[in-house]
Amino acid sequence: MVDLRLGAGIAAGRLSGALIRTLGLGGATTVPGRVARVLVPDLLARLGRGLARGSVLVSGTNGKTTTARLLAWICRRAGWACIHNRAGANLPAGIAAALVAHSSLDGRVRGDLGVFEVDEAALPLVSGALRPRILVLGNLFRDQLDRYGEIDLVADRWRAALRDLPADAAVIYNADDPLVADVVRNRAGARTFGIADPSLRRGERLEHAADGRYCYRCGVPYAYRAAYLGHLGEYHCPSCGTARPPLDVGAVEVRLDGMAGSTFVLAAGGQRVALTTVLPGLYNVYNIVAAAAAVLALGIPLPTVAAAVREFTPAFGRGESMTIAGHPAYMLLAKNPAGFNEVLRTVLADGRPIVAVIAINDLTADGRDVSWLWDVDFEMLSDRCRLAVVTGMRAHDMAVRLKYAGLPQAAVVVEPDEGWALRRGVEALRAGEPLYVLPTYTAMLRLRHILARRGLVHTSWED
Known part of the structure; x- marks a missing residue:
């Protein structure tokens, strides 16, 4: 039976998008979702259920746009039909707009997998609505303090999202971030990613901008074997013994070449593959490893990952x-x-x-x-x-x-x-x-x- 209210919401959203594009006012990456959700408040949940392969959510302070884009790129290389908020509209309205743009008026979704980057503060709402198959948690850094508050407040929101996550959902997280690791520590079956090359930036000295300096269990400063980026690295607490969890997917033999990109070896499940990328900077090594960990959990093989990474170019800006x-x-x-x-x-x-x-x-x-x-x-x-x-x-x-x-x-x-x-x-x-x-x-x-x-x-x- 056709749901007239759902159809009306989709129609109104698509009409608003067509009007915006016709008038040259933008790409209609948010307003159609906002309009549709006025008529259908549970639109995310209802359209999300139409994704045969479910959805993958990517959240974090830095890198979620590139990670989600690369993840969708690899899945398309594997022959999957992805719906993706590729313009970076990562609040609920932007994700709804992406779904509305790929849905027929009877509510059928034209795509089998949703790949959505999600604003870190909006994660509980989006995750609760979409009930994702995979949740990727990247990093937490101080950002927009007037909007988010300190990173511990965002971490508490993530803990709330994890409590409501389906038991069979896979959680993949950046083990190099001690705060993210603490958020996920009670989640059974969670998988880790990170960098496993202490020769890259050896030493315990954290940069001035580092946030997660102290053990979240006992309050003693972490000691670092290698500090890679901000407070991300190979850490341990000399008091209670808390340490970076073992990596399920990691980058080793990392060689950075400035704006020309980097090369490294991706190690996962006893397999290794050499990767070459034009994405610059160590932060993009993290983004690539995060995307790789997610698609490996979806069952896409390492050779497909390596070929897709080699051809992938940076996202806008x-x-x-x-x-x-x-x-x-x-x-x-x-x-x-x-x-x-x-x-x-x-x-x-x-x-x-x-x-x-x-x-x-x-x-x-x-x-x-x-x-x-x-x-x-x-x-x-x-x-x-x-x-x-x-x-x-x-x-x-x-x-x-x-x-x-x-x-x-x-x-x-x-x-x-x-x-x-x-x-x-x-x-x-x-x-x-x-x-x-x-x-x-x-x-x-x-x-x-x-x-x-x-x-x-x-x-x-x-x-």
Whole structure:
């Protein structure tokens, strides 16, 4: 029997999407879901039940867009029909919009697997509605404190989501993150992923931006054999013995090559395969291992994973490459201290002084409080940045931060207009030099809109 209310909700959502696209107002990645859920409040649950292979949810502070995109990419290579919120709309309305776009008016879903990145604060609601087959938990870093609060509050929400998760759902988590490991510690059958190469960044010293410094069981500082990224690494508590769990899927023999990408060996279940990727930075090694762990749990073989990773290119604004006025340019989203530090390490990897456009906004999606800029190790740029053009709503705050990081006054230019900031950055380049564009989230969208009008990139919903 046809459910008229469900059909009306889907029709209204799709009509709103068509109107938005016709008027050139955007990609309709959220509003159709919002409209449909007004008429059908339980739309996520009802359409989610129509996915024959169920759904995979990916959540975490950093890396969920790339992880979910790669996961969907691998599944499609395996011949599966995926529904995916690929434009990054990761709140319930965005996930509903993706389902509405792939559903007929009688409620039948045109796809057999849902792959959805989920905002870390929205995870309990989305997980409760979709009842996922697999839940991937990546990492927890300080981010948008005015919206999320401290990471312990987000961790409590994740614990609530796990309590309501079906017993047969697979949980795959980043064991290198001690807070995430603590969240999942009572979940039977959970599987782990991480990096197993202590030679990569040996030593116990954590960077200033590290969050999870203390044992969540006894309060004693963790000791690290290797600290990879922020507080992620191979850790143990010298007091109670809590330690990083053994890895089910891990990256070994990791070799980073700056913006050119990396190579590493993926080890899982007694098998090993060499992987090559153009995705830059150690954070993308984590994203690849997370996606690989999920698709292996779905039954997709390692050779398929290796071939798909080799062909996968960065998501919009996340290591994305382009050519501006004959120069190579790279855009790398940087939205919190841990992520920004890793971006800086990546762009500085070849040792040459760089020219960068740094764009800082403070809209809701960025976080209104920009005090986090003082936790980023911009001191790395003090003698390795030939010119920093700062732009965006908080350009002057960024200029002050760079001053105290030790950059000479002549090396910092404030340009409020984002388009002119790009131009000034390009004009400062020498032959063959790349331009690095380092924006927060809404600044990234604004810069990509400017570049899309020039025909240099696709819009995010077309990418």
